Amino acid sequence: MTPILRALLATLLPCSLAVAAAPAAPRAAETTHLDALAARFAPVDLKVDLSALPAGERRSLALQVRAAQVMDAVFLRQVSAGNEALLARLAAYGSSVGRARLANFLLHKGPWDRLEHDAPMFAGVPAKPEGGNFYPADATRDEIERWIATLAPDAAAQARGFFHTVRRAAGGTLMTVPYSLEYQPELALAAGWLRQAAEATQQPTLRKFLESRAAAFASNDYYASDVAWMELDASLEPTLGPYEVYEDGWFNYKAAFEAFIAVRDDAETARLAKFSAQLQDIEDHLPIDPALRNPKLGALAPIRVVNLVFAAGDGNRGVQTAAYNLPNDERVIAEKGSKRVMLRNVQQAKFERVLRPISRVALGAADQKHVAFEPFFTHILMHELVHGLGPHRVTGSSTTARQALKEASGPLEEARADVGGLWALQYLVDRGVLDRGLQDSMYDTFLASAFRTLRFGTGEAHGKGMALQLNWLLDHGGVVVRPDGRFAVVPSKIREAVTSLASEIMRIQAAGDYDGARRLLDTLGVVRPAAQRVIERLRSVPVDIAPRFVTAEALLKD
Numbered sequence: 001m002t003p004i005l006r007a008l009l010a011t012l013l014p015c016s017l018a019v020a021a022a023p024a025a026p027r028a029a030e031t032t033h034l035d036a037l038a039a040r041f042a043p044v045d046l047k048v049d050l051s052a053l054p055a056g057e058r059r060s061l062a063l064q065v066r067a068a069q070v071m072d073a074v075f076l077r078q079v080s081a082g083n084e085a086l087l088a089r090l091a092a093y094g095s096s097v098g099r100a101r102l103a104n105f106l107l108h109k110g111p112w113d114r115l116e117h118d119a120p121m122f123a124g125v126p127a128k129p130e131g132g133n134f135y136p137a138d139a140t141r142d143e144i145e146r147w148i149a150t151l152a153p154d155a156a157a158q159a160r161g162f163f164h165t166v167r168r169a170a171g172g173t174l175m176t177v178p179y180s181l182e183y184q185p186e187l188a189l190a191a192g193w194l195r196q197a198a199e200a201t202q203q204p205t206l207r208k209f210l211e212s213r214a215a216a217f218a219s220n221d222y223y224a225s226d227v228a229w230m231e232l233d234a235s236l237e238p239t240l241g242p243y244e245v246y247e248d249g250w251f252n253y254k255a256a257f258e259a260f261i262a263v264r265d266d267a268e269t270a271r272l273a274k275f276s277a278q279l280q281d282i283e284d285h286l287p288i289d290p291a292l293r294n295p296k297l298g299a300l301a302p303i304r305v306v307n308l309v310f311a312a313g314d315g316n317r318g319v320q321t322a323a324y325n326l327p328n329d330e331r332v333i334a335e336k337g338s339k340r341v342m343l344r345n346v347q348q349a350k351f352e353r354v355l356r357p358i359s360r361v362a363l364g365a366a367d368q369k370h371v372a373f374e375p376f377f378t379h380i381l382m383h384e385l386v387h388g389l390g391p392h393r394v395t396g397s398s399t400t401a402r403q404a405l406k407e408a409s410g411p412l413e414e415a416r417a418d419v420g421g422l423w424a425l426q427y428l429v430d431r432g433v434l435d436r437g438l439q440d441s442m443y444d445t446f447l448a449s450a451f452r453t454l455r456f457g458t459g460e461a462h463g464k465g466m467a468l469q470l471n472w473l474l475d476h477g478g479v480v481v482r483p484d485g486r487f488a489v490v491p492s493k494i495r496e497a498v499t500s501l502a503s504e505i506m507r508i509q510a511a512g513d514y515d516g517a518r519r520l521l522d523t524l525g526v527v528r529p530a531a532q533r534v535i536e537r538l539r540s541v542p543v544d545i546a547p548r549f550v551t552a553e554a555l556l557k558d
Contacts, residue, residue, distance in 0.1 A: 007066075007556075008087075011073040011186065030122060034100035037121060041107060041546035044349045048263050048307045048551045056200050057236060061261065061309065062555040063197035064210075064238045068259030068312045070190035071240055072109075074183050075257045075313035078247060079110045081133045086111060086125070107318065107546060114318035115543060117459035131250035135166045136174070141250045147174045160403055162255035162329070163220055163242060179242060180220035183257075187217035190240075197238075206234035213241060226327040230302070230336050237262045237306045237341065243326055244314055245402070246410045246461050252402060255328070258315035261552070262306035265344055269305045272342070272381060276301045278433060282424050283389050287503040292391050292510045301337045301388065303381065307345040310552035319456050319544045322347045325384035325417075330392055330400050340384035342377070349545050350452075351376050357541045359448035362534050364486050370444035378438070379446060382421035387413070390420065394512035404512030410461035411525060412517050415468045416505040422446060423502045426495060443489045447479060451487075451534055454527060455543045464525040471524040472501045481530045 050058060076083040090102040104121050105111055112118040112128040120127070129137070135144055144166060148159045155176075158164050164176040180187060191214035198210035209232050212225035222241060229239070239262075242255035279301050283294055315321055323342045327333070351373045359371040394404050402409045425442055428434040450470050456463035473479040478497030480488055508516045527535070 007069045008072050011070055011189065030097050031100055034097065034104055034121070037113065038100065038103050038107065038546075040115065040543040042353045042542035042544075044353065044545045044547055045550045046308055046345055046349070046547045048309050048345065050263065050551065050555075053235065053263070054202070056202055058555070058558075060197045060200035060206070060210075061236055061263070062558065063193050063200060064236070064240075064261045065310045065552050065555060067190045067193035067197065068238075068240055068261050068310055070186050070193070071257045071259040071313035072316075074186045075247075075317070076109055077183070078133050078254075078256050080129055081137065082126075083110050109313075109317035114460060115455070115457045117457055132247045132254065132256075133165075134248050134254040135250070136168045139166070139168075139174070144174070144250065160251070160253050162245070162253070163222065165254070178220040180218055191215075191217045201234070201236070203234040203236070205232045206236055206238075208232075210238070216241070222327075223329065223332065226329055226332045227336055229327070230332070230339055233302075235264055235266075237264050237304050239315075239324070239326065239341065240312075243324075243328055245328070247314065249407060251406050252409050256314040258313040259311060260306075260308060260315050260321070260324070260341070260343070261310040262308045262341070262343065265305040265307055268342075268344060269303065272303050272305060274433075275381065275385060276303055278428060279385060279389065281431075282385075282427060285427060286390055286420075286506065287423065287499045288390065288506045288510070292395065292506065294389070297337060297388070301339075301385075303340045303342070303385075305342045305344050308343045308547070309555070310549045311547070316547070319460070319462070320346055320350070320547060322350060323380045323384045325387035328402075330402075333388060333392060338388040340381060340388075342381055342384070344377070346545070346547070347377055347380060348373065349547075353545055354542055355445075355449055355452055358451050358538060359444075361537050361541070362448055362451045362487055363444060364482060364484075364488060367444045367447075367488055370441040371448050372441050372445060375438055375442040375445040376449060378434075379421055379425060379442060379449075382424050383417040386417045386420035386424060389424075390416070390506045391510035395510050397512065399512060401509040401512060405509065405514055405517045408514060408517035408521055411464035411468065411521055412505055412508065413465075414462045415465035416502065416509070418446075418465065419469050419498055419505070420502045422498045426498070443491075443494050447487055447489055451531070451538065452543075454531060455535060455538065458525060458527060464521060467527055467531075468521060468524045469501065470531060471526070471528060473497045474528075475524075476500060485530065485533055487530075487534065 087105060090098065090105055101122055108114050111121050111125040113121050118128040148156050151159060158176050159166060163179045165182050166174055167177050169175040194210045194214040198207045201207050209225065209228040212228045216222045216225040240259035242257050245252040245255055247256040248254040280297055283297055286293055325338050325340050327338065355376060359368045391401060393400050405412060425434065425438065429436055429439050450466050453462050453466035458464040458467050476497035478490055478494040480490055482488055
């Protein structure tokens with residue numbers, strides 16, 4: 001048992017009152033199947049050079065990892081009420097099959113296969129709750145919607161908000177419970193580690209963020225700590241708290257806990273800082289009605305390139321995050337902007353272990369030569385930048401696009417960031433901000449990466465969003481399928497196809513057009529036969545990486 005797993009169990013067991021249905025007893029015949037599931041993720045040792053860190057900063061980093069471990073415990077409970085007890089049972093199995101079950105459980109943060117539409121990975125577990133554990137187990141989506149419709153505006157906003165669960169009060173009526181109460185034991189533990197980490201550092205902005213985030217865990221008010229995170233300028237780059245909403249499959253309302261603990265790459269951060277200065281110009285030229293553009297973006301738009309030391313919770317389940325754009329609170333975005341964090345060592349591992357082998361199968365030999373790490377890295381950056389651009393609220397309303405589009409918002413937003421990122425890179429090439437040589441490689445690299453993302457499954461926001469993009473590009477002639485089954489970019493048509501899709505998605509978001517979003521995803525958010533045939537030829541290529549946080553484990557031992 002690894003030190004990180006021991007710490008997770010130590011956090012879970014004192015806090016857990018959940019009882020899980022027992023999985024069927026391990027059988028030796030399962031081993032081959034379970035090993036094949038795990039083999040889709042290539043093990044990668046994530047090492048980070050900490051030699052330049054002073055002793056106090058190394059201690060602060062180790063304490064941040066301790067706090068991050070708690071995010072695993074909270075996220076497991078958010079996924080399913082039975083996860084904690086099930087993990088304890090799996091950890092107790094001593095057989096090879098039991099260990100294989102445990103390995104897959106830890107990869108996916110539950111017994112459901114995130115690459116296969118959340119299918120159970122072994123017998124004896126129930127279906128994955130679509131709404132996660134954010135709502136009562138006996139509630140239905142319709143019941144929650146009807147209840148919210150009866151509430152006063154402030155209460156309805158809380159019910160739809162990021163940081164409250166919905167539970168049943170005595171007598172069966174519905175009520176909201178703040179995260180600070182729902183997860184009080186775990187968050188108190190994490191806050192203690194963060195306060196110690198704040199005491200250890202000599203960097204003022206880092207201390208401010210750690211202290212304010214610890215306070216937010218108790219107050220349930222994350223605004224001040226989000227602002228402190230935006231203003232963070234330090235050698236260490238911690239991100240931990242409730243952020244992404246995809247685990248709430250009903251509405252995309254509720255934020256899941258995650259953590260990324262990283263060390264800043266100063267040279268790469270300085271190299272990419274020029275992109276921040278281009279954001280308002282990109283916004284001013286987005287391919288949408290000018291009335292929908294934001295005339296003044298939030299003042300802060302920092303870009304950080306980091307090397308990941310440790311990830312947890314929603315930041316380490318199934319397919320690994322390569323970059324992120326936070327916070328998601330529309331108030332902070334409007335007032336302060338958002339920060340883009342690039343996980344360079346994670347991206348490098350994905351490119352070498354996954355994307356390059358995919359390109360040899362999905363693209364022709366001539367196109368494979370254009371697939372390179374820099375356009376891969378730069379497009380991921382632009383993807384994150386575009387998350388902060390364009391419409392975020394329904395025109396003429398205080399309702400956010402996320403709230404209006406409900407479960408369709410996640411796939412549509414990921415598609416917008418992808419295709420909008422391509423559009424923005426082309427715009428910067430045309431203006432001479434980026435080298436024209438990027439145009440020769442970015443579309444082929446994106447096309448190869450499309451198959452990397454499709455393999456995540458259309459039950460996942462990024463996978464469904466990519467299916468939408470690929471099918472749109474095919475239907476508009478920007479991409480074709482060659483007679484040999486490989487895919488290719490059509491240079492004369494790709495720009496127009498990219499622009500039209502970016503425009504259509506942003507129009508839907510600005511209008512809060514839920515029906516239009518559903519029609520688009522239902523029609524195009526599927527894997528067509530030609531793409532499926534390529535995916536089937538990729539069986540020997542890992543779907544993603546499985547990071548082993550060797551630097552974090554060494555820190556904890558010290």
